Amino acid sequence: MAHAEGSRKPSDGTWRNPLRDPHDRRLAHIAGPSALVIFGVTGDLSRRKVMPAIYDLANRGLLPPSFALVGFARRDWDDAAFADVVREAVEANCRTGFREEQWNRLAEGIRFVEGSFDDDAAFENLKATLETLDAERGTDGNHAFYLAIPPNGFPTVLSRLTQTGMAVTDGPGWRRVVIEKPFGHDLESAEELNRLVGSVFPEDSVFRIDHYLGKETVQNILALRFANQLFEPLWNSHYIDHVQITMAEDIGLGGRASYYDGIGAARDVIQNHLLQLLALVAMEEPVSFSPRHLQAEKIKVLASTRNMLPLAENSARGQYGPGWQGSEPVVGLLDEDGFSPTSTTETFAAITLEVDTRRWAGVPFYLRTGKRLGRRVTEIALVFKRAPHLPFDASMTTELGQNALVIRVQPDEGVTLRFGSKVPSTAMEVRDVSMDFSYGEAFTVSSPEPYERLLLDVMLGEPSLFPGTEEVELSWQILDPVLQAWEQEGAPETYEAGTWGPESAEKMMTRTGRAWRRP
Structure with a gap:
């Protein structure tokens, strides 16, 4: 031709x-x-x-x-x-x-x-x-x-x-x-699936789609970290107190019972999307952005990631009940079409992880996802330690919180930096303010849909944004102990639709003096 x-x-x-x-x-x-x-x-x-x-x-x-x-x-x-x-x-x-x-x-x-x-x-x-x-x-x-x-x-x-x-x-x-996805139901089924696919196609010909890795803002994590001298010196346990990775949805599960029932929020989102985001945030600088070098650094992170124990205090799960989503009353999961009235499928999951490396020693990573939460948002928040000394009295900083760098994956894609600034007045009053970068305002072109980037990469033979066999299996090794512990507990805790999850998730944070962000 x-x-x-x-x-x-x-x-x-x-x-x-x-x-x-x-x-x-x-x-x-x-x-x-x-x-x-x-x-x-x-x-x-x-x-x-x-x-x-x-x-x-x-x-x-x-x-x-x-x-x-x-x-x-x-x-x-x-x-x-x-x-x-x-x-x-x-x-x-x-x-x-x-x-x-x-x-x-x-x-x-x-x-x-x-x-x-x-x-x-x-x-x-x-x-x-x-x-x-x-x-x-x-x-x-x-x-x-x-x-x-x-x-x-x-x-x-x-x-x-x-x-x-x-x-x-x-x-x-x-x-x-x-x-x-899903790439298996647990580690054993994932290994069986990988063996099956690997018996037909070599690993470099297998493309496992995680559509979150095709999002521009996810790829921008690498640019933000490694193209700027500003952030990388602070990207470690000396300055960062903890990291929160959130994927919240305000929609329910009506009509999705055939897929979702028996799978749940942890398998559906944490095992793939959120652990991949964690790997990109916590990885070391790769030798290059070639698929081999990128995957090698992500594998190192996942191999170093552990659940914080005890699991009963450092994880939470819930199932949405009836409530209000905006101005509309909505039913709970057990009243959604297709779900059994005795279903124990969780619609909210949160876990606490630690990455056992010199860079991240002592920094907890909090991952959470849920349906029927307060709003639809996916974000990564790096929350910094408080300044070791504040030369202000309490009346000057009553609203001052911790500095935070927030990467907004969806919607309103961009990056926010939160810091303290003086309020214009004759008095010395410091208050939190935010400095925003928005994709929609900074660039004249709209971001491609994730499937555009990923399908093109399939045809180019470019596997950088696709999890490999080892990444999938390491992710299940992290999640399996949590799932097994939850199976022993019985039914998940009910939370009201339109809120930010069960009370156990709040307690998970307050035990360490921290709190979930309200995006």
Whole structure:
């Protein structure tokens, strides 16, 4: 297939201008020819996130004309009917605005294969479809398989990919697999899942999506720390009193019982999102931002992370009851559709961790997440120790708190620095003030959706933002003891919807003279 004059095809499958340094990270890297096969294409994730992200990448010029999208599902659709489904999802959820001309180019590469996961003939048809795309659209044997399906469907799909030879290539192309969380239910199941996937695809071809790592503000943690002399000298136990990492949601779980019941907040959020944020905050400076060096530093942090004991005093869990969300009355979890009236699934989880390294010795890391909390917010707060001496009397600083650096992941992405300042007056009165950096105000372009960045990285073969096998298993090693202790306790504590969680979470902090932030 002919390619644009002046371009070249390097070994990593990306297309770049040969007059520019291919290692220049400031340049937008464009994916090379490839086909993305989505299993579970009829699901909510595919419609709301994956398919719109594919269109937005194409609309930004980051996908080549030879890109192809293949859907696999048990539906009586042909290619045109599936294209209509994709278009509907794109028009409803795309970020960059719908353009008919761009859609028509993308639609040329859309195909659909009808079948179930245990249908041998359907997988043979899928193989033939990919071979036709290779020949007619020039996808060059580069195929990514997106398993947007429950983990219990993995063995069947992976065995069919092996059986038909689609998981391997004997030519110059590549094969990759994309996996959505949850990455197991505990350490034992995670190890079994990793063995299963690893028996079909090598580790450098496995991409486990944690969409939080695709957020611009999460990636900005690295820039904030290592591009600025201002922060790094203070980023240690000499100055930081504790770290709070919060992911709070104000929504309930109505309609999500089939996924959430029996999983709970700790497995759903702490094991992946929050422990990954902890690793980025606590890691040492990597030799480079290559995938190998980044993952090595995160692994060191996770291997050094321990639960603070006793667990009964340093963890908390809860389940939301009825209450008010804003001005609206809402029901408790046990009255939500699909949940058993005896469900013990937690909707709030908090744990206290310590990182046993010289940098962080003695600094507790408090992680919490919950549904039906006071507001939707995800933030990382580094709370500094108080000044060793304050030359003010008590009347001058009644409102003065601890300095804090707060990284806002969502919404209102940005960074806030809280410090004390004199109130304008003839008296000496000091009060907390905040200095804000906002992405929306500082930059004229909107941040890409996480799935845009992550799907592009899959096609580029860039695994920096994807947890590896060891990271996943270390995370379960941290969380498993907490889950086992909670199983011994029975039902979780009830908290009122619209509040900030159960009383046990407040006690967890007040025992050490600290308090949760109210974002």
